[in-house]
Amino acid sequence: MKDYSKYFNGPSLKEARSRGKEDIKHIENAFEIPPDMVNIGQGQFYHIKTYGCQANERDSETLAGILEMMGYQPTDDIHKANVVLLNTCAVRENAEEKVFGKIGYLKTVKKTNPNIIFGICGCMTQEEVVVNKILAKYPQVDMIFGTHNLHRLPQLLKSAMLEKEMVLEVWSKEGDVIENLPSHRASKTKAWVNIMYGCNKFCTYCIVPYTRGKERSRLKEEILDEVRQLVADGYQEITLLGQNVNSYGLDLDEDYSFANLLEDVAKTGIPRIRFTTSHPWDFTEAMADVIAKYDNIMPYIHLPVQSGNSEVLKTMGRKYTREQYLALFDMLKRKIPGVAITTDIIVGFPNETDEQFEHTLDVVRYCKYDNAFTFIFSARPGTPASRMHDSIDMETKRKRLAKLNKTWNDLALEKNKAYVGRTVTVLVDGLSKKNEKVYSGYTDTQKLVNFKGENIQPGDFVEVKITEAKSFSLDGVAV
Structure with missing residues (x-):
């Protein structure tokens, strides 16, 4: 069996289970970018794939902000990226299966671009069984970090660039607000x-x-x-x-x-x-x-x-x-x-x-x-x-x-x-993902509305008359 003892910064379920009474610190200066990493991403690109809940989506916004402070620019093309992060979810087994499928696919990506930095973060990395599986079977992963140390991304990225072995830093217990x-x-x-x-x-x-x-x-x-x-x-x-x-x-x-x-x-x-x-x-x-x-x-x-x-x-x-x-x-x-x-x-x-x-x-x-x-x-x-x-x-x-x-x-x-025939106020997200001739947005009660209209921008509040109801959405016309 492989020796994982050198990965001393791995997660501990036992430690994560404990709830102490120590004071929570609110820290305003924990984030910093090492001087030699400030512009390291100039002319390079990053790609973040997010799984799971809104908390993960918000974490990915933070990760993106950190990478852009280092000069990286976003890309939807994973083959174009110099840094790829998978921000993972552990709530259900099928979510983890999707992540492992993506990790397997990235093995082929790394063959064509061996200098790519590939990182796994989020809730899955807080699980001992998951981290041990990655360490044993997925050498294409360059760094693993958890939900509590996102602010350490510049330091972890630097280590991944300099070291030949996988960088692992997962804090199991955290009491601070950064x-x-x-x-x-x-x-x-x-x-x-x-x-x-x-x-x-x-x-x-x-x-x-x-x-x-x-x-x-x-x-x-x-x-x-x-x-x-x-x-x-x-x-x-x-x-x-x-x-x-x-x-x-x-x-x-x-x-x-x-x-x-x-x-x-x-x-x-x-x-x-x-x-x-x-x-x-x-x-x-x-x-x-x-x-x-x-x-x-x-x-x-x-x-x-x-x-x-x-x-x-x-x-x-x-x-x-x-x-x-x-x-x-x-x-x-x-x-x-x-x-x-x-x-x-x-x-x-x-x-x-x-x-x-x-x-x-x-x-x-x-x-x-x-x-x-x-x-x-x-x-x-x-x-x-x-x-x-x-x-x-x-x-x-x-x-x-x-x-x-x-x-x-x-x-x-x-x-x-019951909404058919009513006029509702919709906050517009933009054009519908399924039909570029139709706008979409949400009512105050979080009803998805797809509607026809003209000269409408994301962020507009539009009055929409509902003409048809479906189980998951409403159709209408801008008034």
């Missing part, structure tokens, strides 16, 4: 704004608390300064990001909650505010009141239920019952006019019975979600659920997923049909 990092925003009209990092919930199926570390809130002044700058730069919409935004501020020594932050962000005047993701455990009536009070906080909430059965929820470690979730759902519908609610659902959790699955369908029929992200349970190594005996065969799980999808799709179509 500010003042550069960024290349993917959009000129919509922006992600991190308000916190990490998660302390430890749902039994989820790897995120291990890959993202403990909950760490940014200071409100840093967040509000960033939002004010986005307003000054002409941004029309922001999304406040956290693994569980409802926990914002719990780690700070002050009486300032997510509801307080939402209100202060609304007062900046940014036209549209969204946030994700919300754990039902921490959603308060104060938050609902603030959302209802301000027109620029969108009436849209992503509220993962995961299962509609209380016993399964308990085994999942979700810390709420079916009844508590439905009470929260009813409160949000009562307090926030016209609110749209979307969800996540896992089918085939270990030993889920037919009756328990039917309870999930009952919840879906009751809530009539505007959208749902549904998955077959995927065991993540190192999580408690991965060690559970599972009596359900894959064919049963697939049938349940198909039944669930048909149920919520039919209900979503029924809801969307």
Whole structure:
């Protein structure tokens, strides 16, 4: 067996699991570019492939900003790139399979361009089993780094250029918040704004608390300064990001909650505010009141239920019952006019019975979600659920997923049909990816609208009359 002891900077699942009470540091000067790396990328190109959630997309914007500070320019052509980074996701097995497929493909790319620097980062690299697999089977990888040390990219890149062996630096435990990092925003009209990092919930199926570390809130002044700058730069919409935004501020020594932050962000005047993701455990009536009070906080909430059965929820470690979730759902519908609610659902959790699955369908029929992200349970190594005996065969799980999808799709179509004939305000993203004669954008309730119009620009607010409804989108004409 290969000796991995020399890779002393690799991840440790045991260390990532621990949650200490040490103070969280907010550091404003941790990022620096070594003098000999300042212009190292002049005339060269970088390519970043991002997998997974919005947090990864925001991290990729930071990585892009760092590379551009060193002189590199972006390219969509991986064969043209001098630096290639895969920013990975570990939430489900199929996401990891896609990454390993891409790593295998890059072996051929490296044969034609042996000087290319090829790096893997993100949540997958926080897993010991993944890193050991890369070390053993994928020598084409030049550097591996994790979610906690993105700001170290210039130093890691320098080491990869100078050293003949793979560069590995993955911090398993992190308690700091690094500010003042550069960024290349993917959009000129919509922006992600991190308000916190990490998660302390430890749902039994989820790897995120291990890959993202403990909950760490940014200071409100840093967040509000960033939002004010986005307003000054002409941004029309922001999304406040956290693994569980409802926990914002719990780690700070002050009486300032997510509801307080939402209100202060609304007062900046940014036209549209969204946030994700919300754990039902921490959603308060104060938050609902603030959302209802301000027109620029969108009436849209992503509220993962995961299962509609209380016993399964308990085994999942979700810390709420079916009844508590439905009470929260009813409160949000009562307090926030016209609110749209979307969800996540896992089918085939270990030993889920037919009756328990039917309870999930009952919840879906009751809530009539505007959208749902549904998955077959995927065991993540190192999580408690991965060690559970599972009596359900894959064919049963697939049938349940198909039944669930048909149920919520039919209900979503029924809801969307209510929009036909109405005129809605759409924030335009640009031309549709599927039809260059059609524009696309989103309503306040996060409904995708494809519509016909003329002389329209990304970032415009356009009144659109809806003419047709589909399960996942609406069609219309600009008024």
